[in-house]
Amino acid sequence: MAERTVFSRGVAAPRTGTYRIDSARSTVRFTTRGMFGLLKVVGTLAVREGSVVVADPVEKSTVRAVIDATSLDTSNRTRDKHLRAADFMDVETYPDITFISERLAEISDTWTLFGILTVHRVSRPVELTITAAEPTNGEVRFQAVTRTDRHEFGVSKGKAAVARHQAIDLDLVAVLS
Numbered sequence: 001m002a003e004r005t006v007f008s009r010g011v012a013a014p015r016t017g018t019y020r021i022d023s024a025r026s027t028v029r030f031t032t033r034g035m036f037g038l039l040k041v042v043g044t045l046a047v048r049e050g051s052v053v054v055a056d057p058v059e060k061s062t063v064r065a066v067i068d069a070t071s072l073d074t075s076n077r078t079r080d081k082h083l084r085a086a087d088f089m090d091v092e093t094y095p096d097i098t099f100i101s102e103r104l105a106e107i108s109d110t111w112t113l114f115g116i117l118t119v120h121r122v123s124r125p126v127e128l129t130i131t132a133a134e135p136t137n138g139e140v141r142f143q144a145v146t147r148t149d150r151h152e153f154g155v156s157k158g159k160a161a162v163a164r165h166q167a168i169d170l171d172l173v174a175v176l177s
Contacts, residue, residue, distance in 0.1 A: 013058045014135035019174035021050035026172040033163035043074035052174045067097040119153035138176040
């Protein structure tokens with residue numbers, strides 16, 4: 001089936017099939033506040049592996065992704081060491097962050113991917129707003145955004161010094177298998 005535009009606001013659905021997420025070209029970016037809300041903190045996490053199955057109809061599509069918690073990088077070695085430590089993210093015990101989609105739906109001219117995010121072995125529902133899907137030559141670049149509450153996942157150290165919420169920006173490249 002040829003690539004087709006069915007998403008709203010210029011977001012294009014790629015042709016049906018199973019796509020492998022290209023870890024080398026995919027990134028999870030987060031933005032939060034530190035230093036009692038005075039400092040903007042931006043960081044990245046690597047996508048270890050994953051897949052996107054584009055179905056027909058597109059609403060039946062699924063996503064599975066594993067994010068490497070040990071790759072956490074805020075460009076500050078001291079802060080990164082603390083965030084990876086047992087009293088915060090505990091990446092030695094919980095090296096994986098996973099996302100598994102449950103459904104895809106168009107809501108008010110926006111495509112939303114509903115799924116379960118698991119951090120620290122705590123699973124919570126999240127909604128990813130798809131902001132771009134650009135199919136070209138057997139691959140597709142997906143961009144999506146969401147907001148998470150770290151306390152809901154048991155990451156509650158530093159309540160006064162580190163913001164509770166994070167803006168998450170996903171940039172995933174997936175290749176047709």
